[in-house]
Amino acid sequence: MAAQDSGPGGKQPTINDVxxxxxxSKKTVSRVINRSQFLTDKTRAAVEQAIEQLGxxxxxxxxxxxxxxxxxxxLLHDNPNAQTVLNFQRGVLxxxxxxxxxxxxxxxxxxxxxxxxxxxxxxxKQRPIGAMLLPPISENDDLAALCDDLGVRxxxxxxxxxxxxxxxxxxxDREVVAQAVRGLVSLGHRRIGFVRGPVGFRSAAERxxxxxxxxxxxxxxxxxxxxxxxxxxxxxxxxxxEALLSLSVPPTAIFCSNDExxxxxxxxxxxxxxxxxxxxxxxxxxxxxxxxxxxxxxxTVRWPIREMGVRAAQTLVPDFLGPDAKGGGDESAVxxxxxxxxxxxxPPPGH
Amino acid sequence: MAAQDSGPGGKQPTINDVxxxxxxSKKTVSRVINRSQFLTDKTRAAVEQAIEQLGxxxxxxxxxxxxxxxxxxxLLHDNPNAQTVLNFQRGVLxxxxxxxxxxxxxxxxxxxxxxxxxxxxxxxKQRPIGAMLLPPISENDDLAALCDDLGVRxxxxxxxxxxxxxxxxxxxDREVVAQAVRGLVSLGHRRIGFVRGPVGFRSAAERxxxxxxxxxxxxxxxxxxxxxxxxxxxxxxxxxxEALLSLSVPPTAIFCSNDExxxxxxxxxxxxxxxxxxxxxxxxxxxxxxxxxxxxxxxTVRWPIREMGVRAAQTLVPDFLGPDAKGGGDESAVxxxxxxxxxxxxPPPGH
DNA sequence: TTGTAAGCGTTATCAC
DNA sequence: GTGATAACGCTTACAA
Numbered sequence: 001m002a003a004q005d006s007g008p009g010g011k012q013p014t015i016n017d018v019x020x021x022x023x024x025s026k027k028t029v030s031r032v033i034n035r036s037q038f039l040t041d042k043t044r045a046a047v048e049q050a051i052e053q054l055g056x057x058x059x060x061x062x063x064x065x066x067x068x069x070x071x072x073x074x075l076l077h078d079n080p081n082a083q084t085v086l087n088f089q090r091g092v093l094x095x096x097x098x099x100x101x102x103x104x105x106x107x108x109x110x111x112x113x114x115x116x117x118x119x120x121x122x123x124x125k126q127r128p129i130g131a132m133l134l135p136p137i138s139e140n141d142d143l144a145a146l147c148d149d150l151g152v153r154x155x156x157x158x159x160x161x162x163x164x165x166x167x168x169x170x171x172x173d174r175e176v177v178a179q180a181v182r183g184l185v186s187l188g189h190r191r192i193g194f195v196r197g198p199v200g201f202r203s204a205a206e207r208x209x210x211x212x213x214x215x216x217x218x219x220x221x222x223x224x225x226x227x228x229x230x231x232x233x234x235x236x237x238x239x240x241x242e243a244l245l246s247l248s249v250p251p252t253a254i255f256c257s258n259d260e261x262x263x264x265x266x267x268x269x270x271x272x273x274x275x276x277x278x279x280x281x282x283x284x285x286x287x288x289x290x291x292x293x294x295x296x297x298x299x300t301v302r303w304p305i306r307e308m309g310v311r312a313a314q315t316l317v318p319d320f321l322g323p324d325a326k327g328g329g330d331e332s333a334v335x336x337x338x339x340x341x342x343x344x345x346x347p348p349p350g351h
Numbered sequence: 352m353a354a355q356d357s358g359p360g361g362k363q364p365t366i367n368d369v370x371x372x373x374x375x376s377k378k379t380v381s382r383v384i385n386r387s388q389f390l391t392d393k394t395r396a397a398v399e400q401a402i403e404q405l406g407x408x409x410x411x412x413x414x415x416x417x418x419x420x421x422x423x424x425x426l427l428h429d430n431p432n433a434q435t436v437l438n439f440q441r442g443v444l445x446x447x448x449x450x451x452x453x454x455x456x457x458x459x460x461x462x463x464x465x466x467x468x469x470x471x472x473x474x475x476k477q478r479p480i481g482a483m484l485l486p487p488i489s490e491n492d493d494l495a496a497l498c499d500d501l502g503v504r505x506x507x508x509x510x511x512x513x514x515x516x517x518x519x520x521x522x523x524d525r526e527v528v529a530q531a532v533r534g535l536v537s538l539g540h541r542r543i544g545f546v547r548g549p550v551g552f553r554s555a556a557e558r559x560x561x562x563x564x565x566x567x568x569x570x571x572x573x574x575x576x577x578x579x580x581x582x583x584x585x586x587x588x589x590x591x592x593e594a595l596l597s598l599s600v601p602p603t604a605i606f607c608s609n610d611e612x613x614x615x616x617x618x619x620x621x622x623x624x625x626x627x628x629x630x631x632x633x634x635x636x637x638x639x640x641x642x643x644x645x646x647x648x649x650x651t652v653r654w655p656i657r658e659m660g661v662r663a664a665q666t667l668v669p670d671f672l673g674p675d676a677k678g679g680g681d682e683s684a685v686x687x688x689x690x691x692x693x694x695x696x697x698p699p700p701g702h
Numbered sequence: 703t704t705g706t707a708a709g710c711g712t713t714a715t716c717a718c
Numbered sequence: 719g720t721g722a723t724a725a726c727g728c729t730t731a732c733a734a
Contacts, residue, residue, distance in 0.1 A: 061415035062727035082433035267646035295618035413711030
């Protein structure tokens with residue numbers, strides 16, 4: 001707390017004021033601010049006392065200029081799932097809490113042709129130390145190349161290893177999906193539908209592979225009529241549900257590539273009077289708020305997004321965080337997703 | 352697009368390089384950057400040509416230092432509703448898109464005692480031009496006072512006028528809730544339950560008043576047993592649903608102070624085999640993603656949060672945005688919420 | 703261990 | 719209209 005408030009319009013004390021009050025040079029004050037080792041305890045104490053007394057806060061713009069680097073990191077996202085973005089933000093802020101860093105947020109339009117130029121302008125203007133890319137734009141290699149080009153560090157978040165360990169934080173989605181589907185099989189399900197994610201998304205491909213792996217392990221296959229297209233939107237879930245649940249022999253379980261689509265499938269089931277989970281088991285992916293807000297509550301896969309935020313920050317700017325910030329380079333860049341069991345899964349009818 | 356990329360490690364061109372190339376002084380370049388009127392078209396053109404050729408981008412840190420002001424605005428929030436926060440961000444970014452401003456994001460912990468000190472530290476460190484406060488922390492007067500104290504502009508977002516017009520963007524929640532409830536009455540509902548928001552929240556009070564107004568207009572009252580406490584959380588909705596739907600004479604309609612609680616009530620209805628909307632009408636508030644992800648889709652109130660973001664930015668920093676950014680001072684600081692009709696409302700049984 | 707001088711890239715002042 | 723020169727608040731040489 002500032003011992004002496006300048007009040008509105010009052011001038012902030014500068015490093016010179018502190019130096020004068022403490023009776024040292026401004027360079028010495030600078031050393032205290034930057035935790036130099038070469039200082040007598042006495043000098044340090046005197047300076048700290050002066051800082052406290054004046055309520056001095058170093059001007060980050062001046063520091064940024066002198067350091068030829070600012071203290072900003074950026075979060076670039078184009079994510080339809082708000083909760084994911086916010087949880088990630090939370091994690092990043094957990095990580096940088098005790099540092100001098102601040103977080104800049106930038107939504108981008110994946111679809112737009114101007115996207116790359118927008119991001120370039122943004123990065124050139126703000127010159128953040130680094131950028132964190134959330135899926136799905138994290139899958140855009142041009143974006144990563146652009147960061148490299150501009151000398152901006154980057155970390156990409158993905159559902160699988162999409163870059164080397166110092167540039168990527170990922171989760172093990174495929175494994176966890178496989179595990180969830182194996183659970184379905186072990187309950188007795190044999191006819192299991194699948195609602196895909198959007199074409200071209202790595203996350204969608206990972207989830208699909210996990211699903212197919214589990215089926216293959218059980219000696220099952222995925223008939224074409226049980227394989228429905230999707231795009232991570234609720235409406236696609238509704239369409240898929242209409243298609244799958246109108247089959248002459250409908251599936252007894254459906255794995256949806258995300259929660260929104262699972263909610264869509266579930267709505268269709270309700271509309272048709274198909275009881276969940278008694279007559280139909282449903283699994284989603286994301287553990288979004290929706291998962292617990294629908295009825296019955298949805299079994300789903302939770303990815304450790306907040307923790308990924310922490311890890312991403314540590315990997316991006318280990319040198320700006322405490323010495324305990326390991327980050328990067330090791331296998332820990334892969335974090336574990338977990339299967340969350342709720343009420344939307346049960347054995348198939350007759351089991 | 353930069354005509355000449357410095358590439359990684361290469362040095363950014365500075366104002367001096369531009370000045371040298373254009374054969375003018377750096378002050379003249381500065382004038383071009385800052386759109387001074389006192390310039391020959393010829394000089395301006397020459398400088399712009401040099402800027403283009405070099406791919407020069409002014410260093411914001413240096414500008415910030417010289418201007419004694421940076422180009423950051425901050426968004427402070429402690430909002431359980433991720434979509435709201437993100438939509439608001441979107442609006443703010445719409446507004447500042449063509450300016451030099453960037454957006455800093457800061458989640459805060461409403462509960463924590465250290466909250467005020469945290470925010471103070473943040474504002475002192477970053478010294479943003481202004482801060483935008485999202486509800487519920489926008490309702491905290493100490494926070495507004497702190498901004499004033501530090502010479503940081505602020506705008507508070509609220510569900511009602513909680514500050515003067517230059518410091519507040521609000522919606523007309525009360526009116527719209529009243530309108531929605533009047534709709535219920537005109538369908539024939541007479542026994543209407545209410546699930547409150549958390550104690551002490553202005554938004555909760557506004558919604559409650561709107562509800563009571565509509566009831567009073569119709570000559571109805573709210574019996575104590577139909578008035579259930581809540582806190583904007585799903586679980587509270589479940590509890591309220593259990594209470595209201597176990598009454599010997601249950602309500603035929605329930606207004607919930609937000610969508611999450613409405614989802615909770617709806618889950619209970621499903622569990623008890625009470626058909627929505629045939630046997631029970633439900634209305635929520637927020638138009639969150641949940642509203643369309645549950646079944647049947649929820650009638651709810653949508654507040655114009657993205658537009659509020661635009662307006663908040665315009666009110667906060669009109670001098671940094673285009674001349675068309677009006678902002679502040681007039682009645683337009685109140686934006687209209689709207690009632691969104693979906694499938695969760697119908698006449699009561701027997702009508 | 704501390705201080706001095708110079709500079710980071712921009713804008714303000716005030717001449718011309 | 720335009721340009722020298724001195725800030726802005728801090729850090730990095732390098733010297734003491």
